[in-house]
Amino acid sequence: MLKQNYQTWMDQVEPDKAFRAQLVEAMAAQFDRQPGPRRRTRRVGRTVLAAAVACGVLMVSAFALSPTLRQVLKGALGGYAEYAQPVEGTDVSNGMELRVVSALNGGSMLKVYAELRNLNGEPVRDPLYVDGILIPREEGEEGAGSITAGVEWVGYEAESETALLEFTTWGFPTPIGDRMELMAVVLAPPGELAIEYEWRIDFTVEQLSVRSIPLTGAVSNTPLLQADLSALGVSIRTGGWNTIDAFPLTVFCKDGRRLTLPHGGGGSMGDTRLTCWEYDEPVEPGEVAGLALGQWYIPLKGENAGQGYWLEELP
């Protein structure tokens, strides 16, 4: 009965003809802009690594990454190079090796870098659609939560036919601990719903310092519960299903800097929701004096830490 009613109702849900016509035009225009099939690429280095970063910083495992990919990774990490930790773990699936080499564990935010190569020396197929899930493995908490990660190509080294991938996850409730499992899959181009490659890699990455502040008050009828700050960004835990990710977050630093972080996102865990904003460059948790969600200001120091109030003007 439920199935029949649902199908009958859903049969009425359809995009209108105008939208479909626009979609066809958009696809044709997209194709015209492309010179040909291309690899899924992304920025290769959002920030040029400062020369001051010491060459001896062990951001990657000593057993992984060619010098070229190491430089690519440094560029992608930018100011986070000195925060990244070497991690080790590998798995092979159908002759394809995935090896984790570096990670940033900001508590509610996690980034993992891994190299991908064919053991037979052939190029990594282009295009390759990789999906990943990062699963905290805190002892005694099997299945503490798994969240699909965004996966991007950081770079590709033709000489070794090796790709460097970045897995990013937001929205873990803190603390998540140090033990992680990365599960990554590739859907086969030929094959019905088949998974061509599947890797499962356990690794350990120490969590960076996280500063947690209980919050009071509500924004858009959404109760604010807790703020978690790490060098990677800010996470705010809220009650209920509503989101606050439409709000830009302004971070007020003790040295007078104001950082506006437009990217809010995250996920739900039970009856609470975590919304995260990511820094472009590291900000130590102790450097932050206050936060503003739109015009809702939250002081983070003094007796009134965590007790928000409305500002008269936009920060």
Next chain:
Amino acid sequence: MDREEAARLVEQYSMAVYRLAYARTGNREDAEDITQETFLQLVRTAPAFRDGEHCKAWLLRVAANCAVDLHRSPWRRRSVPLEEAEQMASPEPTVEDGMLASILALPEEYRVVVHLYYYEDLSTGEIAKVLGKREGTIRTRLSRARAMLREDLQEGETPC
């Protein structure tokens, strides 16, 4: 890909993609955004498919991921609350059936599983592959969705 090929793909698969997106968001505009991004990804990545079913599975998977990404965008339009889904402007279908209203009131990730199971007739294993989750996770979500529906409908038996 020429315009004719694009039109064929849209004709063949846009309904399924749009309905999955709508099941997840309960919002026409968001469903259109997700559908458009899904098909543009198809153009950008140009994957090779063995047959139509594989193409459809790929599109559903991308659409599901796009729906997740939509929540990460700070500039996305605010979704219409699920409870107000029945008040969507024409030509949105109205929800007069109590069971359907209950489905639309489920958490988003549960609605996607319910949709793929009851509408697309996928098995839990196939849904797990589409969503990139473990099959056990899918079974758990399906069970919890059924339990929530049961509770909502105040019935003591499985609603399927």
